[in-house]
Amino acid sequence: MPELFIELFSEEIPARMQARAAADLERLVREGLTEAGLEIGESRAFAGPRRLVLVISDVPHKTPDIVEERRGPRVDAPEKAIQGFLRATGLSLDQCDIVADEKKGPYYVARIERPGRPTEAVLQELLPDVIRRFPWPKSMRWGARRLRWVRPLHSIICLLDGRIVPFELEDIPVGRETRGHRFMAPDVLSVTGFADYEEKLRKAFVILSGAERARIIRARAEQLAEEAGLELVEDEGLIRETAGLVEWPVVLMGSFDESFLDVPEEVIITTIRSHQKCFALRRKAEDGGGLANRYLLVANLEAKDGGQKIIEGNNRVIAARLSDARFFWEQDLATPLEERVPELDRITFHAKLGTLGDRVRRLEALARDLAPFVDADPEEAAFAARLAKADLVTEMVGEFPELQGTMGKYYALKSCVPPYIAQAIEDHYRPQGPSDRVPDQPVSIAVALADKIDMLANFWAAGEKPTGSRDPFALRRAALGLIRIVLENGIRLPLLPFLQDRVRLSPAFSGDDAEAEAIARDLLGFIIERLKVHLRESGVRHDLIDAVFGLGDQDDLLTIVRRVKALENFINSEDGQNLLAGFRRAANILRIEEKKDKRTYEGEPNPQLLIAGPEKKLASAIRQARANVKKALANEDFEAAMAALARLREPVDTFFDKVTVNAEDPTLRENRLLLLSRIRDVARLIADFSRIEG
Structure with a gap:
């Protein structure tokens, strides 16, 4: 069946928008063809600096008759x-x-x-509509055109089985012509289909696949680094970005004056990355390590002089940028970090939450309170919290906001602050993503926890909770960061009292203690939901998570997770599976009979009515299990609690084999239902077994 091939050729598309744009083009066209009744084959989408491309195989000639x-x-x-x-x-x-x-x-x-429509007619309606409503994050108009696009759209290719599908879209030509590399092959290319297009583009110095361009950049960068006896500073994000900036990647090596290496290496890496999209290089460990005064750039053409003029131009620009960075570094060092703290009072943090100075004072108090829970010295934790935001008013962080925390560490060290205090300044923002490391030193942990708890509690008090996909203050990230810090460091922390206290002391809060508790509980629920997501992503069954959370009133994240893990091990055992069946049978009988009798069966059964044998044996086993489970839970020995529960398996099985619960004698029936309720009650000490599947 025919192939559909589309190219949208324009001026340079920002690299950060390309992957999403290719996916949107594929989605919108596929959806439109499917809605028209066409059953289409596989599709592939590509994006580059000047083009979006889509090819779909097995496209029928017409829609089906109806x-x-x-x-x-x-x-x-x-x-x-x-x-x-x-x-x-x-x-x-x-x-x-x-x-x-x-x-x-x-x-x-x-x-x-209704006879089917030609696919060509469907495309003539669909494609102009897709282009007009294309969801660019930012778009604009050019000249007299009404069409909004990310950059001026020059031409469109639309071929169905090699034939042009003509349609009108303002003054933009639709045909089979495109162009190759802007400088090395600017002439017009006429193509007959996707294979011909891809081949001719490569000959015209355009590599269509962004993934292939990224592979070339990575491989060549590693090769050049190795030839120079250096190592590439890994930066996958920059590889993807540069792959979106060039059509024909050529990696070149430049250099800068060694004197710039006196500036912290993070500053150099950030400077050359942000301004020139260049890769930093590091000396190998056997050569002493540390940043080298070399860098790699990605050019978009093969220059006749081997790229020498390109390198020289980049060297001049990078030298100027690094001179600026060194100036910022030297200016910032003139003022000790602690002397910058009062400047934070002049910066508004949030209209409802005061200044950055107010926030720092809250962090000091909270870090001091949290310190005993993480084996940190309270005064050291408070001191680190006091300095944590001071680098926000430095010249360097003003130029490179992504260096906040990192520069605070360097300025603190230059101010003769103990290294672990300086490290806490850098670490208190962490973790900033799923792959970011978690603080693991006591003072760092205290300040990082304080930062996240303060953020969450104060924005909850201010009514600024995340809604749907909207989370402007990154509160979901803060909650996940708090969770990871607690779990990965094995911290026992009762969250609710801290949350309630922070809400009560928030500048945005003016209610009473009951209202503060309600807000804190709502926030705790949000954190618990993030914990559920975190556990599910780590492979824990959702029903086991729900079974533990079904108990309610739990605010110690570490204890919750340990209980979930113990339950998971128990349920995966033979005893756990068989006992679960017995619990479910007891719960089902109780649910049915309670609904029929319009009452709840709770309380101890009458021992005088228990018939010798299975009933007495089960009652005795339940009493023993209940005592053992409570003792184990008090010691937070969840494995022992599960083992105590497992010993109910045999008496429960025997009871259901030998005893009729719904006896004709109503007194016996009631007593046996009460006995079943004790099985349900002892299980609820550990988890809500009714939520466990299978």
């Missing part, structure tokens, strides 16, 4: 109803069928045949 049946009025219906039906269907009476119906009598049926 036969629609429409039921009409009865044969003996009033003439007016029959005529209305005929007008609606566009048929005459002799073109309608009559269908018998024993109950309602015979009625008319119209069978309307």
